[in-house]
Amino acid sequence: MKDIRGFLIDLDGVLYVGGKAIKGAQESIDLLKDRKYAFRFVSNTTRTCRNTIAGQLSSLGFDIPVEYIFTPPLAAVAWLKNAGKHRCYLLTTGDVYRDFEHEGFCNPGTIIDFVIIGDAGDRLTYDNLNTAFRHVMNGAEMIALEKDRYWMAPGGLSLSAGPFVQALEFATGKTATIVGKPSKTFFDLALQDMGLRADQAAMIGDDILTDIGGALSIGMQGILVRTGKYRKDAVVNTGVKPSRVIDSIAQLRDIL
Numbered sequence: 001m002k003d004i005r006g007f008l009i010d011l012d013g014v015l016y017v018g019g020k021a022i023k024g025a026q027e028s029i030d031l032l033k034d035r036k037y038a039f040r041f042v043s044n045t046t047r048t049c050r051n052t053i054a055g056q057l058s059s060l061g062f063d064i065p066v067e068y069i070f071t072p073p074l075a076a077v078a079w080l081k082n083a084g085k086h087r088c089y090l091l092t093t094g095d096v097y098r099d100f101e102h103e104g105f106c107n108p109g110t111i112i113d114f115v116i117i118g119d120a121g122d123r124l125t126y127d128n129l130n131t132a133f134r135h136v137m138n139g140a141e142m143i144a145l146e147k148d149r150y151w152m153a154p155g156g157l158s159l160s161a162g163p164f165v166q167a168l169e170f171a172t173g174k175t176a177t178i179v180g181k182p183s184k185t186f187f188d189l190a191l192q193d194m195g196l197r198a199d200q201a202a203m204i205g206d207d208i209l210t211d212i213g214g215a216l217s218i219g220m221q222g223i224l225v226r227t228g229k230y231r232k233d234a235v236v237n238t239g240v241k242p243s244r245v246i247d248s249i250a251q252l253r254d255i256l
């Protein structure tokens with residue numbers, strides 16, 4: 001791929017699926033290293049903090065430095081720092097709160113500046129969604145860590161944060177700011193870290209909308225893999241045209 005000097009690589013569905021590494025994925029990362037390409041990992045995973053993700057990747061046999069991993073909670077923290085406010089209601093699950101606590105952002109009480117909503121799994125109860133709804137009605141802004149429709153869990157396709165974000169938007173009449181993929185600010189964080197412009201980089205992902213559509217909209221190239229949540233009919237329906245389509249990240253060597 002002429003003029004491409006770096007890659008942003010999605011994690012779930014690209015490096016691994018349902019807790020299993022994709023064959024040849026680490027070899028493709030090694031190849032990028034050998035050929036002096038820059039690369040970073042941009043995941044819309046919002047169930048775990050950056051350090052935990054690095055540990056999980058390591059247990060799957062990947063050799064990836066923690067500082068190469070970019071997730072929506074990190075983008076949200078950067079966004080909050082910019083806004084200068086820090087009273088958050090976190091509608092998230094797992095240990096993702098650590099990314100916020102680490103920076104001094106937490107749940108301080110009843111007055112809330114931001115409702116932050118991610119893929120909160122079983123925490124997306126009526127009570128918790130209703131609390132978030134009331135905070136927004138009282139003036140809090142909504143930040144969506146991602147607004148994906150679904151993801152591929154070990155047991156099958158599963159609801160992501162998107163349907164719940166949309167429910168809150170419907171109820172409040174307000175629009176959430178999306179800080180994960182496909183927002184430009186998120187891609188920019190990782191591009192800046194590589195020191196590259198959008199037109200010098202390609203995104204490798206399994207989500208036609210958030211990975212490929214997002215990348216194309218800011219002037220990056222988009223390489224779709226036929227692993228993870230890839231479904232041929234879903235791709236056709238979106239009308240988004242990837243720059244390249246490959247069977248899996250193992251085929252990256254054929255298009256470099």
Ligand SMILES: [Mg+2]
Pocket residue numbers: 010011012013014205206207228
């Ligand atoms: Mg993915």
